[in-house]
Amino acid sequence: MEKLKQTPAWINLEHHAPLVKRYHMRDMFVADKNRATKYSLDAAGIHLDYSKNRVTQEVLDNLFDLATQRQLAEKISAMFSGKKINTTENRAVLHTALRNFSDKPVMVDGENVMPQVKATLTKMEQFTVDVHSGKHTGYTGKAIKKVVSIGIGGSFLGPKIVTEALKPYWHKDISVVFVANVDGCHIHDVLNTCDIEETLFVMSSKSFGTQETLQNTLSAKAWFLNNGGNQNDIAKHFVAVSSNVKAAVDFGMAEQNVFPMADWVGGRYSLWSAIGLPICLALGYQHFEALLHGAYDMDCHFQSAPFDQNMPVILAMLGIWYRNFMGAQSHALLPYYHYLRGLPAYVQQLDMESNGKIATLDGRTVDHGTGPIIWGSEGSNGQHSFYQLIHQSNLPIPADFMFPINVPSLSDEKQERENQTLHHQMLASNCFGQTQALMQGKSFEECYKDLDGKGLSDDERHTLAAHKTMAGNNPSNTLVFDTLNPKTLGALIAMYEHKVYVQGCIWGLNSFDQWGVELGKVLGNQVLDMIQGKSSMNEADASTQALIKRFLQQ
Structure with a gap:
């Protein structure tokens, strides 16, 4: 080309x-x-x-x-x-398959992904019905009243914005709140509003290893265990959206409470996938399906x-x-x-x-x-x-x-x-x-005319008209x-x-990778190791070293 x-x-x-x-x-x-x-x-x-x-x-x-x-x-x-149009990561880009209501198959590496998509939607629907009906309860048998969705980036913004935008359609017995920032103030404030017996946590991380999401989930888990829950109760109060099922199960979640994500779903395009589970819980599955239909x-x-x-x-x-x-x-x-x-x-x-x-x-x-x-x-x-x-x-x-x-x-x-x-x-x-x-603006001549009879000198009218003039054409x-x-x-x-x-x-761009974001994650983890004494600060530039030292001194 x-x-x-x-x-x-x-x-x-x-x-x-x-x-x-x-x-x-x-x-x-x-x-x-x-x-x-x-x-x-x-x-x-x-x-x-x-x-x-x-x-x-x-x-x-x-x-x-x-x-x-x-x-x-x-x-x-x-x-x-x-086709694998995400060339730098050798991936297909198929968020559109997540809302495909035609009977046409969608093939990736010779496999039709639509049965997998439909199975996940069915699982989301059933879980939503179970929570709303009271079939899925907290560990003491009380109905779930609050959902805390933990994620970041697309795993956070998509569900949050959709849920917020559709407030008139919220389920009357469920409230959903979102936590993304690793700033401990956020998760602290949210947990202070939660009743341990009636709260469900939805952790969304494709790898089950995103630093901010994992730490917020660990904080939520610690809060749960320190306030009457035990390890055996976690399956009633924690579910995950992830492609790493093993990590979620090792965390304590029941395998049936892990909702899968495919490799070909990009984070900022993922609200249509199981990442949309908080939307289902907030609105009801029928409204989530209407979102997909639109x-x-x-x-x-x-x-x-x-x-x-x-x-x-x-x-x-x-x-x-x-x-x-x-x-x-x-x-x-x-x-x-x-x-x-x-x-x-x-x-x-x-x-x-x-x-x-x-x-x-x-x-x-x-x-x-x-x-x-x-x-x-x-x-x-x-x-x-x-x-x-x-x-x-x-x-x-x-x-x-x-x-x-x-x-x-x-x-x-x-x-x-x-x-x-x-x-x-x-x-x-x-x-x-x-x-x-x-579009229209207001011309100098129009502004000048508006000042007629205001008791201004001609010079004053010219000056003030210049300030009031808007070219328009925006x-x-x-x-x-x-x-x-x-x-x-x-x-x-x-x-x-x-x-x-x-x-x-x-x-001529690849619109589906995000190497700048990835670099920030890598360097953030490296600096955390330096702060925690796991690696030498000498590997960082002088400015970063000085900032770390200032943080540690305080």
Whole structure:
């Protein structure tokens, strides 16, 4: 395959970029009354309006040509068919198989993995039913009331964000809390809220050896044993999600309480696997299955829709346009729904861990921008803080706005329902108004005119108008859905997964390894050995030695 910057479409886009930078989106909307309709589409329960982007039809055509020239269709097929596209680890990438509701087999090394996937789902369903029904109890016979999920990275963020986002669907008798940070304050605070007889711990670690997860689990085990439990009771209160069954059994867990993970499930793509057990326990299996169905619907759309009608592809190629041709360094995610407030952190890991790379698949150093910085917060809070930067920065900051048309009623009282309706109308007005303000801006002339009759001198009016001026022309996508139910959330997360993969394909990256993360784990373990006196500090650099000595002295 030819180098990225030598593809005809890339060369054409380099030509178009300086021309488009002269255009303002206000003029684009004036010139094309149908722009909003033309640049919007629906897929898997999500409506995307991408009309507020600094693109012309020529730019979009070249972006889709670039996808074709980078053999995107073939690469999509390779992922879904189980080819080992994670080349540096020689692994298939099959999180999509975990939500495959077709009758088609998915082959890895000549074996159909779907029976294994279905068996794990059946096991998760039965365990969830047993906990919710009271069949699986604590060691004293009391029903489980609290689940403590212990993991880190994808084993933590995915289940936490999904559970948080779907709060209206929580099971009434179960609360689920999450522990990730190895900071002892976190596990201490959580354990102080637990009743030993009614608490279930779910430890999620593919290797059963992740440092932070293992230590937090050992702390939970010590708490359990020091407060009335014994080794024989552990099987009633501890379960594991891991590919290392032996280590879990040696820990004291019953083998039937170990939920398997396959080698081809990457951490940040793993919520669809047994890593999603806390989601099942929080919501009920039927809602977890609906989550899978939503992702499957987006998978089908992604595989079948032409590029110019393909939601993940459109979002990905717009991101390529801003990152590589328009000078953007970051991308903001702005959910206008309180329960969806954790999504920016989830996509941050998904995107930055996948495409924060400098080496192409063939080992060359890239000569183009790759993964952007992903950040964001819930609306409308962000409007009163960082939106200022988006409105008046001299760097483009593309943004995704997300909004549910309907939200679950929080009360049966008429007055409270009416009050909730007012809240939601205000939230909608802020969401849609901000996308308009970012696109439209406010010219110097408009600001100057607004100051007429304010008792200011002409110089004062000019100065103040300059401060109030906002150029606008800030791009955004608006993602609207009827309601954030489990199925819609599954589709939304899958959409971002596929967007990230598409961008990795264009940039020529392996989006499924994470060697930077691995280095941090290795060095962290080495420093721990130095702190504990198991190895010499002389192996570390002078700064690290000084920090270790300061820690030990205190």
